[in-house]
Amino acid sequence: MTLEIDTQKICDQLEGTDRRQKTKALEELRELLENTAVSTEExxxxFDELYLxxxxxxxxxxxxxxxQAVQTVNAFLKRLPPMDFHLLNVVSTLAERMGKAETVEPSEEIRLIYIGQLHLMICQYAKMxxxxxxxxxxxxxxxxxxKSIKDDxxxxQREGCATFVDLAKVADTQELRPFTESLAVxxxxxxxxxxxxxxxxxxxxxxxxxxxxDASGDGMRxxxxxxxxxxxxTMPLVRREVGQMGILMLLELLDRYSFFERILPLVLCCLKDDSPEVLSHIYPQWLKCGELYYEENEAELSKQxxxxxxxxxxxxxxxxPTIGCRGLVQRSxxxxxxxxxETSDWKDNxxxxxxxxLYQFVLHAESAMTAKFFEIYGDLAHVCIDPVAEVAAEAAKVSDLLGRxxxxxxxxxxxFDGLERNARESYMRCFYYMFTSALGGTYEQLNKIAKLLRSTDYSHTLKPGFQEYILxxxxxVLDKSLKINAGQEELQELYESVYVSGIKVNALQHSLSEDVSQGKLLIERIAKLEQISVGKLHERWFHLALLDVENLDASLEDTAEPVMLLDGLINICHLRAPYMADLIKKVLLVFEHCCDxxxxKVFSSLSMASLIWSxxxxxxxxxxxxxxxEFVTQIVEPYLTWKAGSSAEAMRSLxxxxxxxxxxxxxxxxVEVxxxxAKHMPSLLxxxxxxxxxxxxxAVVYFRGMSVxxxxxxxxxxxxxxxxxSAGIRSLAALAVGKLKPKFKEDSExxxxxxxEVWESFVKRAMDLLLLYHESPEKDIKAAVERTLKELAQSHPEAWEERYKRALAMVQKKDKLSELYEKLTIKDEANEVTES
Incomplete structure (x- = not known):
């Protein structure tokens, strides 16, 4: 088919003022170009006649x-061979419409078509x-x-970027370089x-x-x-594109060796990305980068x-990672x-x-970065105690990997040097993660750690997080002690230091009302390794922990570390014979110098520990x-006598x-002590x-074996x-009266x-009072009175008959008293029958 284009008619129509006529002419021309086969010459x-x-x-x-004009020109460009003449004319026209500082073309859609036309020309010319x-x-x-990149x-904007991408793929670097800086901005x-x-x-x-x-300037930086x-x-695909950019530079940037340190983060971050679509896209290409590096450095890497x-x-x-990928990182x-x-930045993300x-860097660098550890120890330790849990957890992973x-x-x-110079939770956590994951650990090193943790800088800390990681x-240390060659005496010395460190931390945890289960498990584990009970373990080494309770000769409050440590030790280990003398000395120091x-606090803990003395x-x-x-004489008795003041009153109560x-x-x-x-009891009562x-x-009922x-x-x-x-004390007193029993002299009848006779007199007096209180409306005291009267009636029947008859003549509610008498008498007879 022959292309028949009436160029003169089209020119006349385009020079007119009728919009519909011009639009129709352009549409028809475009359709003709797109749907008709024609030679390039025609x-x-x-186009030569119509382009102007x-x-x-x-x-x-x-x-x-x-x-329509742009679309029509596109139809020509798609079928014409690349010619400087056509290119310059079209580009010049586009530059007039879109290359000026001000926005000449008001329509967004037309601007999109303009930049699309430039894109078309680049693609067409590149193909040829x-x-x-x-x-x-x-x-x-x-x-x-x-102008397109800055468009609203x-x-x-996106079409402008795509256009440049295709231009950059085929452009000569020397020709394009003068314009790269302005495009980059x-x-x-x-x-x-x-x-x-x-x-x-x-x-x-x-x-x-x-x-x-230009790699030599500041542009790349x-x-x-x-x-x-x-x-x-926040968008995974954006992060993926950044990684893709790094891959591109690693594969194609001519001066890439000079920029490995800046390019690698772009890729390594994607290898640890939370989104699978990022990792799955970048990882295979990262392997290609490693292969390329291996090929370029095969002589060196093949030996390694x-x-x-x-x-x-x-x-x-x-x-x-492959050896090529690791080599890339190890040279950076x-x-x-x-x-x-960046780990100390104020922003969490x-x-x-x-x-x-850093995790990816360590994973690739491996042992090659050992010499650099001292440079990152402090920063990594600091971020191990980051207030953001996710950040701290990531720091723990990095530390664990370093140790491996x-x-x-x-x-x-x-x-070790970091721990000795910086007794802080941060260094402790970092060292713990590394040391735990590492395979090494000699006896000397384990002993050094245990002794370091035993020092006051560590085991006397009041920070719960710090205490947790010490334990x-x-x-x-105990885990690794099972894998070393050491004698029994050496291991015992090691376990001794671990015990003292652990028991002090556990004691302070108790005083701070923290969970003490972790420390107790540690002590139980030491006892198992030593093949003795926990109690025997305390008896063996507790005095060593007690020696570390220092500076009690000062006016310390109950929240002071020495007081809290002593208090916790008493609560955790209780009272045991081997260290009672040392413990009494420490308690006396507290009573002499410390605050009320x-x-x-300490007296209260001693009271609780006394309950399980036996x-x-x-x-x-x-x-x-x-x-x-000895304990009662030195600790308890001095505070049983009356002294004025609220503090003395509290101590008397304790x-x-x-x-x-x-x-x-x-x-x-x-019974013997x-x-x-007894001489103090009347005033205390x-x-x-x-x-x-x-x-x-x-306590009265426990005073036994005493003379009348x-x-x-x-x-x-x-x-x-x-x-x-107090109703409670009245009830206890009613019960106690019946349980007091003297020891009568047997030397002389x-x-x-x-x-x-003297004691009988007391019993009668007590019965009178008990019978009086039996008329009380209080159920508790009435029950206590009945219980005590029963005991006294059995042990002193004659006195009971006498006091009953005396009371019967005096009380108003005789029926109640008679009922009580019958009740007690019936029970007594029943008991006698049972016993016989």
Missing amino acids: MAAS HLLKSYDDRFESVRG GNVGVFRECYPQVTKILI YPLV ALYGMLNHKHAPARISAVEAIGRLSLHM RLFNEVSPLLMD EISDLPVENYPENVKR LRLLTLITR VRLHALKL LLMYDAWIDHG KLLDT SAHV ETMGIEREQSTQVLA AMATLCALAQGAESEA LPSL EDRNVTTRHYAIK EDLKPLAYATMQRMDDP EESQHEK
């Missing part, structure tokens, strides 16, 4: 005409291998691209675009641009600084490959400084990003009695509580502090407590009879 001849009118229509006042014709119009093309319409402005596709297009364009930039923040973009085996404790479920160790600097990058991959003998001394590290709150003392009764007597606890916890020993304290009276009335003369003041003081303001 096509070129028609077509290009002039780019400036038509009607938008539809301008749009004739892109060199662009060299004369690069200034105009650059202006068009910059996102589609125009325009593209940087798109990196913060609110639309993710726009950011992706910009990164792709910048990646291509980097291949043509700025390029990395501008793009790097997008590694933390011969003995290139992974460490024994290589992290599970982690694939080891200076990158560490840049990474660790920046710190997290830096740690993920670095050469143990080369870093361990520096690790964890001690547990690791410290006295109360369980923890672990010695013969006679020896236990001696220890108890002393009475301790005495009561001892009477219950060491019942058999207390308590009588010597009348103390104005209800707590003191409460403990005193509870010694017991009499105590008995009458007890009986008076049935008038106490006359004296024995006299004592029995």
Whole structure:
């Protein structure tokens, strides 16, 4: 078919003013070009006659005409061979419409068509291998691209980026380089675009641009600084494009060896990305980068490959990078400084990003970065206690990996040095993660750690997080002790230090109301290794921990570390014979020098520990009695006498509580020790502090084996407590009266009879009072009275008959009393029948 184009008619129509006529003419011409086969010569001849009118229509006042004009020219360009003449004319026209500082073309859609036409020409000319014709119009093309990249319409921006990408793929670097800086500045402005596709297009364009930039200037440095923040973009595809840019530079950038330290982060970050689509896209290409590097450095890397085996404790479920990929990273160790600097950034996401990058760096660098450990130790330690849990967890992963991959003998001394110089939780955590994951650990090193943790800088800390990791590290020491060659004496010395460190930390945890289960498990584990009970372990080494409780000769509050340590040790290990003398000395120091709150705290713990005296003392009764007597004489008795003041009142109450606890916890020993304290009881039973009276009335029943003369003041003081303001004490007093039993003299019958008469007198007095209280409306005291009257009626039947008859004549409710009498009598008879 022959192409029949009436060029004159079309020209006349385009010169007219009728919009519909011009639009129709252009549409018909475009359709004719697209649907008719024609020779190149005929096509070129028609275009030569029409191009001036077509290009002039780019400036038509009607938008539809301008749009059809561009589309028609596109139809010509798609079928014409590349010619400088056509290219220059079209580009010049586009530059007039889109290459100026001001926006000439008001329509966003038309601007999109304009930049699309430039893109078309670049693609067409590239196909024909004739892109060199662009060299004369690069200034105009650059202006068009910059204007499109800065356009307000996102589609125009993205098309501008795509156009440049295709141009950069085929352009000569020397010809394009003069324009790269201005293009780069325009593209940087798109990196913060609110639309993710726009950011992706910009990164792709910048990646291509980097291949043509001057590596000797500041342009490349700025390029990395501008793009790097997008590694933390919220959209995975943006992060992936940044990684793709790094891959492109590693494969094609001529001067890439000079920029490995800046390029590698772009790729390594994607290898630790949370999104699978990022990792799956970048990882295969990263392997290609490694292959290329291996090919370029085969002579060196092939030798290394011969003995290139992974460490024994290589992290599970982690694939080891290829030797080429590792070689890429290992030649860029200076990158560490840049990474660790970011771990102290004030932004949470920046710190997290830096740690993920550091993980990949360590994974690839392996033992090659051992010498650099001292440079990152401090920064990594600091971020191990980051307030953001996710950041701290990532720091722990990095530390764990360092312990596995670095050469143990080369870093361990520096690790110790860090702990010795910086007794902080941060260094402790970092060292713990590394040391636990490492395979090494000699006896000397384990002993050194245990002794270091035993020092006051560590084991006396009041920070719960610090305490937790001290115990964890001690547990690791025990783990590693099972794998070393050491004698029994050496191991015992090691376990001794671990015990002292652990028990002190555990004691402080108790005083701080923290969970003490971790410390208890550690102590139980030491006991198992030593093949003894926990109690015996305390008896063996507790005194060593007690020696470290220092500076008690000062006015310390209950929250002071020495007081809290002593208090915790008492609560954790209780009272045991081997260290009682040392413990009493420490307690006396507290009572002599420390503040009232410290006295109360320690005394309260002693009281609680006294409840299980017979369980923890672990010695013969006679020896236990001696220890108890010493403890009561030095610790308890001085505070049983009345002294003025609220502090003295509190201590008196605690002393009475301790005495009561001892009477219950060491019942058999207390029988011999308590009588010597009877002289204090009457005043204690009348103390104005209800707590003191409460403990005193509870302790009264344990005063046994005393003569009538010694017991009499105590008995009458007890009986008076049935008038106490406190209902609870009245009930206890009613019960206690029936349990008081003297020991009568057997030497002389006359004296024995006299004592029995004296005690009978007390019993009658007590019965009178009990019968009086039986009329009380209080159920508790009434029940206590009945219980005590039953005991007294059985032990003193004649006195009971006498006091009953006396009371029957005096009371108003005789029926109630008779009922009580019958009740007690019936029970007594029933008991007699049962016994017989």
